[in-house]
Amino acid sequence: PTTLSARTLAEFTEGLRRVSLHSIHFHFINARLRLKLNSNDFSIWLEEELGLPQLADRIEEIDIYTSTMEEVRQKIIRLVEAELAKEQRQPFSTGVVKENTKPPRKKKTKQ
Numbered sequence: 001p002t003t004l005s006a007r008t009l010a011e012f013t014e015g016l017r018r019v020s021l022h023s024i025h026f027h028f029i030n031a032r033l034r035l036k037l038n039s040n041d042f043s044i045w046l047e048e049e050l051g052l053p054q055l056a057d058r059i060e061e062i063d064i065y066t067s068t069m070e071e072v073r074q075k076i077i078r079l080v081e082a083e084l085a086k087e088q089r090q091p092f093s094t095g096v097v098k099e100n101t102k103p104p105r106k107k108k109t110k111q
Contacts, residue, residue: 021069055083
């Protein structure tokens, strides 16, 4: 277990830079087996806690068969940094939440 935790995208990026590759594997690959999900811990957190389903989907699309764990880490960091840059360019939010038509990610199970 690690003492690192994140509440924001910036904290998440910093944590990704600092954690071991074992931790990346646990949350990105092992989560699918451990929780019988078609997703990973990072995507679930991004969608459910930060309301970022598009970013969650992009991270979920990372191919674990053609990437090393370090490459997975770098790809996630690049995607999150792009999202942070996009947020900085957007005007102040009106507080209106768009309806999410996708079912919650954590309820997806393997069959």
